[in-house]
Amino acid sequence: MADDRNPYVMLGIPFGAVRDVATRAFAKRARGARRQRGVAPGGVPLTELTWALNQVEENIRDPRTALHVFRVPADPWALEPRAEGVLRPGPERLSRQSGPSDESWSRLLDAARVEALHQIHQHIAAGAQLPAR
Template sequence: MRTIVAQRNPYVILGIPFGSSREEANIAFARKARVLRRLGAEGRAQMTDLTWALNQVDEGIRLPEAEMGIYRIPADPSAFTITGAGALSPLPEFLPPRPGDTQGALDALRADAAHDYLRFLVVHRASQLSPPPV
């Protein structure tokens, strides 16, 4: 039988970027500890994890750029920034015009939109009314 050990990341627990300094870790620890103290017994249990994380940041990593044992979130924050067309941001495709009754189609679309909006208004108003007395 395989045993799965959940990895804990001290940087994620403290809410700081991977490789942060001891000073940044202390600031994050103080901010989170303040919140945990207000939670009472539940906060004291979580304080153990917070203290462990601070100790790991202090003693764990001497060369952050060479460390491969701790996962990093996100590995590259700029990877989540879309800066133009691509797989996640394609350019719009324009369809060629189709022959037919465009004015009739536009009128039908407007009528459908008005009907949907009327339905929305009725449902919204009904949710504000109380049921009739019995």
């Protein structure tokens, strides 16, 4: 007979949460249960909460291989906003490390002119005609 109870959902914690989280969640829900005549939020009796805590603390040794427990949520990433902001800062771009570019530009132009000169020399040579002998 399959057991449909999900200890993580009963405790109100994400699937795979560690013991400490489960213990805190149990304490919080148990407080609520005592105020509600032994019934925790979601209509879970205190005895069931105890069972759920025991499951998380003792029974489910490796949640990754616990294939009898429905995973809620299945993809925690999907529940978190991905937008950048002050608490999730975007990449820090390196500031400019070089000085003014005038000298580099001048050097580049000189080198470019030399290459252009070579090509214009070839152009002249291609059309050159020798004078009469």
